[in-house]
Amino acid sequence: MYQIDDLTKTYRQGKRVVRALKDVSLTIGDGELVAVQGPTGGGKSTLLQMLGGLDRPTSGTVKLDGKDLAGMSDTQLTAARAETIGFVFQNFNLIPTLTALENVETALVPSKIARQSRTARALAALDSVGLGDRGDHLPGELSGGQQQRVAIARALVKNPKVLLADEPTGNLDEETRDEIVDLMVGLWKEQGLTVVLVTHDSVVAARTPRRLRIAKGAMKELPPR
Ligand SMILES: Nc1ncnc2c1ncn2[C@@H]1O[C@H](COP(=O)(O)OP(=O)(O)OP(=O)(O)O)[C@@H](O)[C@H]1O
Numbered sequence: 001m002y003q004i005d006d007l008t009k010t011y012r013q014g015k016r017v018v019r020a021l022k023d024v025s026l027t028i029g030d031g032e033l034v035a036v037q038g039p040t041g042g043g044k045s046t047l048l049q050m051l052g053g054l055d056r057p058t059s060g061t062v063k064l065d066g067k068d069l070a071g072m073s074d075t076q077l078t079a080a081r082a083e084t085i086g087f088v089f090q091n092f093n094l095i096p097t098l099t100a101l102e103n104v105e106t107a108l109v110p111s112k113i114a115r116q117s118r119t120a121r122a123l124a125a126l127d128s129v130g131l132g133d134r135g136d137h138l139p140g141e142l143s144g145g146q147q148q149r150v151a152i153a154r155a156l157v158k159n160p161k162v163l164l165a166d167e168p169t170g171n172l173d174e175e176t177r178d179e180i181v182d183l184m185v186g187l188w189k190e191q192g193l194t195v196v197l198v199t200h201d202s203v204v205a206a207r208t209p210r211r212l213r214i215a216k217g218a219m220k221e222l223p224p225r
């Protein structure tokens with residue numbers, strides 16, 4: 001689980017100092033599905049980057065299973081990301097020159113699994129997102145929703161503990177959005193994942209048991225429904 005204490009992140013933009021997160025304290029239990037909402041520029045992506053060890057806090061701690069991500073070396077952080085944390089982004093971030101299957105396989109390269117079993121696991125992951133028959137397609141030959149499914153398979157093929165998703169439905173039409181949210185909620189229920197889902201969309205947030213709001217770097221818990 002995550003234990004976040006007094007997390008502050010400031011950025012310098014020329015002479016200006018932007019306080020993207022201010023003294024955020026928060027616990028996220030194992031297996032929770034949490035939505036993070038709030039206005040643009042509020043600090044949502046910054047929080048996700050801190051949870052994923054993609055960037056370091058200015059002050060405060062982000063502990064994952066008792067280990068402070070801020071105290072890890074770059075090598076340790078890279079290893080933690082490769083094994084423990086899956087990411088999904090708004091613009092899918094697939095490698096355009098690799099097939100869907102190869103894109104999913106890239107997530108297993110750091111774990112030094114034999115090539116054959118890498119391919120088998122990637123195929124199974126594609127299957128679990130309903131794309132078992134599209135492994136040889138390039139991203140450009142897939143719809144937006146299908147590309148996001150590939151990205152979800154890539155995030156989950158390593159069996160991470162945590163899935164961090166930044167506006168995963170932001171580029172999708174409503175119908176595709178609902179399919180992707182159904183898929184993510186289904187995977188969350190099946191796999192006991194901890195999921196943190198940043199979204200502007202209150203229809204998406206309405207599907208989660210817990211909601212946080214971040215505005216001007218300050219976080220508050222929204223009442224459970
Ligand atoms: N790398 C950076 N350098 C400087 N300032 C940054 C950087 N990243 C974010 N910021 C600033 O930090 C604040 C929070 O940004 P963040 O991206 O976390 O917002 P957000 O809630 O994700 O917004 P959006 O909904 O538009 O994605 C903003 O004022 C932004 O300009």
Ligand SMILES: [Mg+2]
Pocket residue numbers: 044045046166
């Ligand atoms: Mg953002």
